[in-house]
Amino acid sequence: MKSILPVTWMIVLALPFAISHANSKIAARLQSSTDSSGPSNEDIDGSEGWTSIIPPNRTGQSFVAKSRTLSSIEVALLTTGNRTEGKEIVTMKILSEDGRTLTRVSRSIGVGFNGWLRLELRGKGLKVVPGQKLVIRLEDTGKVLFGWKYSSDKYSDGTAIMLGKEDKRYDFLFRVHH
Numbered sequence: 095m096k097s098i099l100p101v102t103w104m105i106v107l108a109l110p111f112a113i114s115h116a117n118s119k120i121a122a123r124l125q126s127s128t129d130s131s132g133p134s135n136e137d138i139d140g141s142e143g144w145t146s147i148i149p150p151n152r153t154g155q156s157f158v159a160k161s162r163t164l165s166s167i168e169v170a171l172l173t174t175g176n177r178t179e180g181k182e183i184v185t186m187k188i189l190s191e192d193g194r195t196l197t198r199v200s201r202s203i204g205v206g207f208n209g210w211l212r213l214e215l216r217g218k219g220l221k222v223v224p225g226q227k228l229v230i231r232l233e234d235t236g237k238v239l240f241g242w243k244y245s246s247d248k249y250s251d252g253t254a255i256m257l258g259k260e261d262k263r264y265d266f267l268f269r270v271h272h
Contacts, residue, residue, distance in 0.1 A: 132164070132270030133157040135249040142264070144172060144241030145256055147184070147232040152258035153242055154189070154231040155265060158251040161272035164188070165219040167230060170267035172208040174239040180205050182238035186213045188220060189229040196220060196228070205238050210269070219272075229255065230268060243267045 135155075147153045167186065185200040197220045199213045222228065234240045244254055244264045254264040 132160055132272050133249065133251060134269040135245065135265040135267055136269060142245050144174070144243045145254075145266075146174065147171075147234050147240050147242050148236045149233045152231070152255065153233075153266075154229045154255035155268050156227060156229045156252035156255065156260070157249070157268070157270060159222040159224055159226045159228055159270075161222075161224060163219040163221055163272055164215055164270060166212055166214045166271045168210045168212045168269040168271070169230070169232060170209065170243040171203070171211050171232075171240050172243065173205050174241045180238055182234050182240065184211065184240060185233045187231040187233075188215075189231055191227045191229070193229075196222075203240070207240070227252070230266075231255075 145151065145153055167188075169186070171184070181202045181204050183200050184203050185198060187198045188196045190196055197215055199215060201211070201213055203211065232240075232242055244266045247253065247263055247265055249265040252265065253260045253262045254266050255261070256264075
């Protein structure tokens with residue numbers, strides 16, 4: 095009986111720490127901006143390059159919706175270096191598989207930006223059908239060039255779209271939030 099006692103005390107003392115550790119992990123996941131139950135390709139370390147988002151390039155990324163509502167989308171952008179100061183308007187469109195524009199959001203960004211840009215969808219978000227194939231299309235005005243970062247094909251439910259055509263070798267870096 096005496097040999098069980100120290101083990102029992104170790105369990106009793108360790109249990110609150112284990113629960114606290116588990117709760118902190120859960121809280122961190124709930125607060126993380128990257129925790130999105132939605133589709134994503136966040137392989138920023140594996141980034142192979144970037145492509146300009148000027149309108150003639152028709153740059154996009156297809157993905158499959160996992161929920162009934164999209165609330166925001168993040169994309170990994172950088173300034174390409176053609177200007178050293180100023181601002182630019184970046185526009186994101188969400189297109190249906192047949193090319194119809196379902197929603198459009200624009201945001202002003204300063205030259206020198208390099209990171210994740212979050213674009214919030216208006217109101218209560220965009221209503222979609224789970225399993226529906228959609229396309230994120232990005233454009234700037236061409237005044238200041240921005241590039242959308244991409245990596246090798248890591249997202250199995252979609253593909254990069256460059257010059258208006260699917261390029262199955264790559265995926266742009268994106269995160270969808272529901």
